[in-house]
Amino acid sequence: MYPKINDNLFIQEASSDASETEVEYRSRIAEVEDEAFLIEIPMQESNGRLKKLHIGDELSVYFMTEGGIKNYFYTHVLGFKEDVIRMVRVHKPAKDEILKIQRRSFLRxxxxxxxxxxxxxxxxxxxxxxxxxxxxxxxxxxxxxxxxxxxxxxxxxxxxxxxxxxxxxxxxxxxxxxxxxxxxxxxxxxxxxxxxxxxxxxxxxxxxxxxxxxxxx
CATH class of the missing domain: 2.40.10.220 (predicted glycosyltransferase like domains)
Known part of the structure; x- marks a missing residue:
């Protein structure tokens, strides 16, 4: 199951900097393409800081679905689109690359x-x-x-x-x-x-x- 337009995404950068990998950012899907999602610039909710991304950056992402299920996937930045707001184009994973974790059970x-x-x-x-x-x-x-x-x-x-x-x-x-x-x-x-x-x-x-x-x- 893919996230839909307006769904929130929770993002961490897959960085070699351990302090950066601990920071969680929030974004939203603005558009969906055949091979990509267009998302808003991710923002750190605690302080409103925007995350500066570059082409090729790897991201660990999850989104929530009904019943408190977290759906995890990996993606990377493909580019950007300038519109009313600037959007980030990220790779759309295959459906079988999205892992579901129930709220009260954990992946072992x-x-x-x-x-x-x-x-x-x-x-x-x-x-x-x-x-x-x-x-x-x-x-x-x-x-x-x-x-x-x-x-x-x-x-x-x-x-x-x-x-x-x-x-x-x-x-x-x-x-x-x-x-x-x-x-x-x-x-x-x-x-x-x-x-x-x-x-x-x-x-x-x-x-x-x-x-x-x-x-x-």
């Missing part, structure tokens, strides 16, 4: 990410995740890291993005399941119980990029 992807954790008893350990979503993550563990259902962990995870930049996301998680495996290890499954929205958005962005890469292999 396989991912080997570096996760540092600390238990309530102060035990610190470093693991690699098995998968991750905006709602939780899982990792392999053994008897050297004694974990039980209900344990709370303070966690820091390293998220590498497509543009070469990396960010840490911090959260508190609860162990909701321990699954024993034949090799003597266990799979610890966590859900996020205390996470700032900005930290969750970092993880959702990573999941979206990861899924986008899977689809294009």
């Amino acid at each position: 992807v396989s991912a080997e990410l570096e996760l540092a954790a600390r238990t309530a008893a102060g035990i610190r350990f470093l693991v690699r995740t098995e998968d991750i979503s905006g709602g939780g993550t899982s990792f392999m563990t053994d008897i050297s890291v004694p974990l039980e259902m209900g344990d709370h962990l303070q966690c820091w995870i390293l998220l590498p993005y497509r543009n070469g930049s990396s960010e840490h996301a911090q959260f508190e998680a609860e162990v909701v399941r321990m699954k024993k495996l034949e090799n003597g290890r266990s799979l610890a499954m966590l859900k996020f119980v205390n996470i700032l929205d900005g930290e969750r958005q970092k993880i959702i962005r990573y999941c979206f990029e990861r899924q986008f890469d899977f689809r294009n292999r």
Whole structure:
């Protein structure tokens, strides 16, 4: 499903500058062409600053549809059109390149990410995740890291993005399941119980990029 004329778009630049990738801009679709969307100059809502774009700039975009569904896609700037207002022409993705994420469910992807954790008893350990979503993550563990259902962990995870930049996301998680495996290890499954929205958005962005890469292999 494509966005329609007058639909709002929420945009982040896929920049190597980590501080710039965290800024979200808002725009609106003014016209739709066969191969492109014409959008208003994106504006940062907190301060009214307009985003200066250049041909070739890569953008991560989402728009909302009924039921609170976020529809994500990647695009890039093709050019500009001078009319009553200046508009930005961006590439129109194929329909199967638009990923839908339900409001109360999160896209889960396989991912080997570096996760540092600390238990309530102060035990610190470093693991690699098995998968991750905006709602939780899982990792392999053994008897050297004694974990039980209900344990709370303070966690820091390293998220590498497509543009070469990396960010840490911090959260508190609860162990909701321990699954024993034949090799003597266990799979610890966590859900996020205390996470700032900005930290969750970092993880959702990573999941979206990861899924986008899977689809294009």
